[in-house]
Amino acid sequence: MARIAVLHNTLDFRGGADAVCVHTCAALAESHDVTLFTVSQSNPAAVAAQFDVDLDVQVAAPPGATAIATGFSILAPAMGPQLAARSVLLSAFFRRHADAFDLAVSTANELSLPLPSVQYVHFPQFNLERTDAGDSGRLDGLWSHLAAPTGPELERNVCLLANSSWTADVVADIYGHRPAVCHPPVDPIEGKPWEEREPGIVVLGRIAPDKRTLDAIHVVDGLQEAGYDVSCTIVGSAPSAYRNYVSRVRTAVSERPYVSLETDVSRQRIRNLLGRNRYGLNAKPDEHFGMAVAEYVAAGMFALAPDEGGQVDVLDGDETHLFSDIDEATALLGAAIDADRRPTRPRNRFGRERFADEIRAHVAAVLTRG
Incomplete structure (x- = not known):
């Protein structure tokens, strides 16, 4: 010892x-x-x-x-x-x-x-x-x-x-x-079969400027404008160090009936959200690894993330999951919904x-x- x-x-x-x-x-x-x-x-x-x-x-x-x-x-x-x-x-x-x-x-x-x-x-x-x-x-x-x-x-x-x-x-x-x-x-997360899941989007992670939470909201705005009736749940910690940005996110959420915000919730609540929704969205470029993206995969979700940083490892460089800007993210997610694309990566990899x-x-x- x-x-x-x-x-x-x-x-x-x-x-x-x-x-x-x-x-x-x-x-x-x-x-x-x-x-x-x-x-x-x-x-x-x-x-x-x-x-x-x-x-x-x-x-x-x-x-x-x-x-x-x-x-x-x-x-x-x-x-x-x-x-x-x-x-x-x-x-x-x-x-x-x-x-x-x-x-x-x-x-x-x-x-x-x-x-x-x-x-x-x-x-x-x-x-x-x-x-x-x-x-x-x-x-x-x-x-x-x-x-x-x-x-x-x-x-x-x-x-x-x-x-x-x-x-x-x-x-x-x-x-x-x-x-x-x-x-x-990142352990596998139990969830509903794909057919029983809500066609909702989860944005998981710390609410902070580097995580670009507001950008994720703009992706959902784009889907709504394109005619997709999708909802989004933002869930994560809200550190006091980022209180100014958190306040901006709260204001943006209050203006959109299709977006909700949950902060500092239990681990069970996070598992529940990941296990009953289909899509996971990360908006931070150059994510050092991408724990949220890995959790989307572990929960059997269809994950999308910027085409930079460690999250490229998590998604194996698959271009159907990786985007370069908000417009491309909106288009990729819309295409995934239209084609009923489903996750293919092993959930126990990490x-x-x-x-x-x-x-x-x-x-x-x-x-x-x-």
Whole structure:
């Protein structure tokens, strides 16, 4: 049994990265002594329950972590992207405790750490001036100086993982090291037979500017204008950091009788919506993986997503599911409805046992090597 620290900058957004974190903790806790280091308002066990994970690990946080996390959320509209700043804070706190551990696992992207580590990259958080795939932000140089891993570190004692082949390519562009791809965990979701499902659209995921929730609404507008009598349910978390955008989405929904909004609902409610509707829509380009898209597939839905990013992995590059803009999305979805196109991809491709086995294997390899 090894002493393992899992580092995750925040659980407050309750998205795909957080699912990876709690699944990683649960997988490793079966054989190791695990402590989760995080800076969050959210209760880790409650977040884990949202993803059907029973989390029983120690939790360590800096003094005043709840107040700090609250402050980050309050300042978010003016501050902009803040995950790198949170990671710098978390890394500094963890370094004071690192001697108590045999290995660290970062599920919050790449970090400079003083011991052997497995690092799961959803999207690089440092040195973003080296790529056109993301916005570096004005403080990227500072955060990178404080907490980014160096080339020698990556060669010596880091096992890099990425959530998709697209993300792995971005990491390779920045650091010269290409991670192994380890897709996030998404279990099959039970649902009604296709013939019994409602011809409705679900937009699942965090309500935020980068997710382009308003664009998804405009796709549904286009279908309505084209004569398709379809409804849409938007369901996902509404983090306070994005409250201005969430307010705009609420206003747009209130003006459309064919669109409804459900925020911060139970996991059972999400499964129910995915299992009784036919179509799943994602609007974010360059999605790092696309947990929502993978869940659409897992639920037996016909999924549509932009033709960029990790979601191309999820949909195997199938052009009948991938679009370049709102107009093409509207046309593709209309064509799918007309032709009664049905999903063809295996629903169990990204299951949690596959993910747990891969994480445990990578950790075992680093422990043996170290």
